[in-house]
Amino acid sequence: MNNLLQIDGSKGEGGGQILRTSLTMSIVSGTPIQISNIRSKRSKPGLKQQHLTCVQAAQAISHAKVTGAELNSQQITFEPKKIKAGKYHFKINTAGSTTLVMQTVVPALIMTKEESTLHFEGGTHNAWAPSFDFIKQAYLPMLKKMGVDITVKIARYGFYPQGGGQWSMIIKPTSSMQRLEVLDRGKLLTKEAIVSCSKIPEHVPEREIKVLKQHIDWSEEAFKSQWVEALGGGNIISLHLLYENCSEVIDSLGKRGLASHRVAMNAVKSLNQYLASTAPISEHLADQLLLPMVIGNGGVFRTVTPSLHTTTNREIIELFTKKHFQFNEIEKNLWEISL
Numbered sequence: 001m002n003n004l005l006q007i008d009g010s011k012g013e014g015g016g017q018i019l020r021t022s023l024t025m026s027i028v029s030g031t032p033i034q035i036s037n038i039r040s041k042r043s044k045p046g047l048k049q050q051h052l053t054c055v056q057a058a059q060a061i062s063h064a065k066v067t068g069a070e071l072n073s074q075q076i077t078f079e080p081k082k083i084k085a086g087k088y089h090f091k092i093n094t095a096g097s098t099t100l101v102m103q104t105v106v107p108a109l110i111m112t113k114e115e116s117t118l119h120f121e122g123g124t125h126n127a128w129a130p131s132f133d134f135i136k137q138a139y140l141p142m143l144k145k146m147g148v149d150i151t152v153k154i155a156r157y158g159f160y161p162q163g164g165g166q167w168s169m170i171i172k173p174t175s176s177m178q179r180l181e182v183l184d185r186g187k188l189l190t191k192e193a194i195v196s197c198s199k200i201p202e203h204v205p206e207r208e209i210k211v212l213k214q215h216i217d218w219s220e221e222a223f224k225s226q227w228v229e230a231l232g233g234g235n236i237i238s239l240h241l242l243y244e245n246c247s248e249v250i251d252s253l254g255k256r257g258l259a260s261h262r263v264a265m266n267a268v269k270s271l272n273q274y275l276a277s278t279a280p281i282s283e284h285l286a287d288q289l290l291l292p293m294v295i296g297n298g299g300v301f302r303t304v305t306p307s308l309h310t311t312t313n314r315e316i317i318e319l320f321t322k323k324h325f326q327f328n329e330i331e332k333n334l335w336e337i338s339l
Contacts, residue, residue, distance in 0.1 A: 004034040004077060005319065012312030014041025016051050020104045021291065021313055023058040023078060025320040027108040028295055032079035039074070046072040050096025053122070054104045057090045061105050085114035085171075092122030095163030097129035102169065103139075107291045109171055110148055116171040124158040124165035125196075125236045127253055130284065132157075132167060133194075133238045134249040138285055141247050146296050147178040157198060159234025160255070180289065180299030183336075185280040186244025192222045193267075194238045198230035204260045208237055211264035216271065235260075237267045246280040277333050279304045286337065287313050293339050294323055300338035302330065310337075 005026075009018045019038055026033045039045045047055065047070070055069045055076060062083050068076035090101050098120035109116045124132040130139065136152050143150060149172035158165020193212050195205040205225040213223060216239075228234075235254030241247060252267035254260070274282055279302050281289065286303040287310035293299050294317050303310075306327060314325050326338045 004032050004079075007033055007035045007316070007319065008037055009035050009074070010037040010040040012315060013308045015039055016054075016100070017287075017309055017313060018316055019051055020054050020100060021316045023054060023104055024107050024291055025317060026078050027058060027062045027064070027080045027083055028111055029320045030080060031320055032077070034075070034077045036075045038076070046074045047076075048096065049094045050092055050100065050122070053090060053092045053096065054101050057088070057101050057105050058108075060088060061108060083108050083112050085109055085112040085116040087117045089119045090121070092163065095123035095126065095158060095160040097126045098122040098124060098158070098165065098167070099130045099132060099135050102135070103130075103288065103291075106150070106169075106171065107295050110174055110177070110292070111295060113173050113175065115173055118169045118171070120165075120167050120169075122158055122165060123160060123163045124154065124167060125234065125251070125253060126160060127255075130288070131236065131238065131249070131251045132165075133240075134251060134284070137240055137242075138247050138249045138282075139288055142180065142182075142285065142289060143292055145178070145182070146180050146292060146299070147176060148174050148292070155229070157196070157228045157230040157234060159198065159230055159232060162230070162232030164231035177292075177296030179297045180293055180301060182245050182280050182301040184278070184302070185246055188241065188243055190240070190242045191218055192224065192240050193218065194240065195225040195235070196228050196238065197225065197235045198228050199233040200235055200254075204235055204254070207260040208235075208264040211261050212237070212267065215265070215268045235263065237263060239267055239271050241274075243280065248274060248282050248285070250274060277304050279334050283307050283310070286310050290314060290317055290325065290337075294321060298323070298339035300336060302334060302336050304333050304335070306335055306337070
């Protein structure tokens with residue numbers, strides 16, 4: 001046990017991100033680890049189904065030796081071997097986030113320089129996790145800038161609490177990763193508001209779009225609604241902003257008991273917060289770019305004041321590498337992160 005890098009899961013944000021980032025960095029660096037106090041700052045600590053699937057997915061792509069990988073466990077050891085590209089199927093039997101499972105394994109699979117096909121089942125549009133839309137429209141375009149070609153396709157949405165979403169991803173071979181540089185947004189190219197619904201009353205998307213139109217000064221054509229395939233009822237508003245140098249997706253998830261007016265106003269509030277800053281990279285995307293930057297050839301981007309998730313991610317990554325991120329405040333609510 002003495003040769004295992006010790007990771008304290010109670011540090012920083014104290015949630016599942018420490019687990020996921022530790023697994024990714026363990027695989028790409030070949031470092032055996034022991035993670036203790038897993039999700040100790042959450043009301044229900046330990047590995048839940050979603051986190052257990054992350055461990056199992058990381059194990060599958062690296063043929064790792066693992067102990068402690070069971071529901072509610074607060075300590076695991078993980079000893080990876082060689083990363084192997086291929087075809088993988090990862091299933092969460094709850095509505096847990098499949099996008100977080102994806103973000104655990106993709107940075108490692110990029111390094112194989114071979115094609116991989118991934119199939120996911122579970123939650124696709126969750127609270128407290130990037131949606132499928134965010135991955136497709138915001139996260140993957142940044143990887144594209146770094147020379148990583150990934151395509152995704154969704155077959156069925158997975159809303160809470162039913163889950164059951166299905167989507168797939170193809171990771172094309174990457175010969176070499178490029179340095180990321182995003183210092184400004186550039187010109188706004190397109191903007192749209194999409195309300196996605198399944199098995200709910202028709203008046204819900206109509207009311208949400210009405211409220212959005214009252215508070216967002218976009219053209220009539222920018223507002224759209226769509227009915228999607230899903231096992232159960234669900235509703236999400238996604239605001240897409242495509243700029244020359246970056247893209248942003250702002251999600252507002254509907255849920256039982258939450259008025260459609262409030263769902264729409266949550267989206268409006270988040271949009272106004274993003275537009276109030278000149279930063280090209282949003283708070284949530286900033287924390288997701290650190291891993292591909294350290295695995296690739298570094299880079300620099302500007303973002304809003306770093307969140308606890310971002311600073312925690314930085315601390316975990318730097319445990320595994322001699323590389324160190326620079327966080328510099330340019331002005332109020334505008335920071336530059338570089339490696």
